[in-house]
Amino acid sequence: MLTFLGACKKVSRRKGETASRSPRSNGYTPKNPKNMVGPKAAKTPQNKNVSVLGIKPEQEPKTMKKTVLAFSRITPPMIENLQQEFDVIVPNPKAGDINAQFNEALPHAHGLIGVGRKLGRTQLENAAKLEVVSSVSVGYDNYDLAYFNERGIMLTNTPDVLTESTADLAFALIMSSARRVAELDAWTKAGQWQASVGAPLFGCDVHGKTLGIVGMGNIGAAVARRGHFGFNMPIIYSGNSRKTDLEQQLGAQFRSLDELLAEADFVCLVVPLSDKTRHLISHRELALMKPGAILVNISRGPVVDEPALIEALQNKRIRGAGLDVYEKEPLAESPLFQLSNAVTLPHIGSATNETREAMANRALANLRSALLGERPQDLVNPQVWRG
Ligand code: DGY
Numbered sequence: 001m002l003t004f005l006g007a008c009k010k011v012s013r014r015k016g017e018t019a020s021r022s023p024r025s026n027g028y029t030p031k032n033p034k035n036m037v038g039p040k041a042a043k044t045p046q047n048k049n050v051s052v053l054g055i056k057p058e059q060e061p062k063t064m065k066k067t068v069l070a071f072s073r074i075t076p077p078m079i080e081n082l083q084q085e086f087d088v089i090v091p092n093p094k095a096g097d098i099n100a101q102f103n104e105a106l107p108h109a110h111g112l113i114g115v116g117r118k119l120g121r122t123q124l125e126n127a128a129k130l131e132v133v134s135s136v137s138v139g140y141d142n143y144d145l146a147y148f149n150e151r152g153i154m155l156t157n158t159p160d161v162l163t164e165s166t167a168d169l170a171f172a173l174i175m176s177s178a179r180r181v182a183e184l185d186a187w188t189k190a191g192q193w194q195a196s197v198g199a200p201l202f203g204c205d206v207h208g209k210t211l212g213i214v215g216m217g218n219i220g221a222a223v224a225r226r227g228h229f230g231f232n233m234p235i236i237y238s239g240n241s242r243k244t245d246l247e248q249q250l251g252a253q254f255r256s257l258d259e260l261l262a263e264a265d266f267v268c269l270v271v272p273l274s275d276k277t278r279h280l281i282s283h284r285e286l287a288l289m290k291p292g293a294i295l296v297n298i299s300r301g302p303v304v305d306e307p308a309l310i311e312a313l314q315n316k317r318i319r320g321a322g323l324d325v326y327e328k329e330p331l332a333e334s335p336l337f338q339l340s341n342a343v344t345l346p347h348i349g350s351a352t353n354e355t356r357e358a359m360a361n362r363a364l365a366n367l368r369s370a371l372l373g374e375r376p377q378d379l380v381n382p383q384v385w386r387g
């Protein structure tokens with residue numbers, strides 16, 4: 001049976017029943033309109049079985065299944081899979097305000113799965129049953145971990161599966177910024193190619209230049225490997241700890257942040273966002289960089305003081321920037337859009353079909369474990385585990 005819960009859809013189907021995917025939404029529409037609630041619903045006795053958000057708890061149908069609120073990045077086949085063990089609520093963009101639907105469903109949810117929502121005390125105060133938030137991301141700066149710990153809510157993320165794709169994108173930004181790929185693509189398509197390109201449109205080499213990695217975690221190391229093996233780049237890095245294995249494998253050399261900024265031709269930011277890394281790169285740090293250097297940010301926007309960066313790019317204090325992340329996302333308008341020395345991408349580090357599917361599957365496995373009483377593989381806050 002597939003039912004709509006108020007504005008949301010609550011999906012709970014018997015073996016053998018099928019649902020078809022709505023052509024314009026990520027959610028489901030029931031094959032049988034008799035199972036819908038709302039203006040389009042057929043007035044049949046079957047509708048007596050539906051549950052509607054807003055009813056008093058004692059009126060709710062008794063179910064042994066836990067409830068999952070799947071708010072983003074979960075595909076219809078994955079939802080079908082989840083339905084075998086859980087009742088699933090999927091906010092439906094076509095059914096109105098998505099935030100209202102999310103808030104309406106929250107009190108029913110034992111588990112949340114998705115990404116892109118700030119979740120803390122204010123947002124979760126009505127989520128009385130909540131046991132786990134399974135984030136479809138490696139970064140978890142959107143979540144108030146102290147509050148999760150206070151409430152005993154598990155938080156899981158999706159490390160490893162996006163490492164290589166995100167490192168690929170770092171290199172796309174390095175190459176695009178250095179060789180002016182995006183800028184010259186637009187220039188060519190605008191019909192400006194009248195004669196052989198001259199020095200004003202030349203870029204700079206990547207191979208053999210010094211690559212500075214700020215934050216040598218898994219993704220940082222994957223970027224460094226590309227630089228070392230693919231482009232013969234000397235690698236320098238800064239961070240909280242020395243990585244002697246990478247020093248041996250890649251000849252990487254440890255530097256303080258200031259030393260790295262002064263020495264690198266490409267500075268690649270791969271640190272998680274925290275109170276320590278917020279505005280790690282501001283006026284002072286940009287002033288330390290070489291005039292010919294390029295800043296690449298694939299971590300989180302607030303790691304860079306964006307107005308300071310814009311000023312440095314406008315004044316050609318540094319050569320350029322390759323950006324996938326911003327202080328405020330989505331970036332609707334910005335002085336960056338007027339700058340030919342800034343490559344701006346819409347936070348697509350992990351956005352390949354293969355990687356997004358792998359992330360969603362990893363998040364599903366974490367959610368499932370948590371709700372079925374097994375320790376999830378990627379538990380961010382093990383202190384709340386009561387297993
Ligand atoms: C992450 O996983 O943290 C990426 O930024 C994708 O959204």
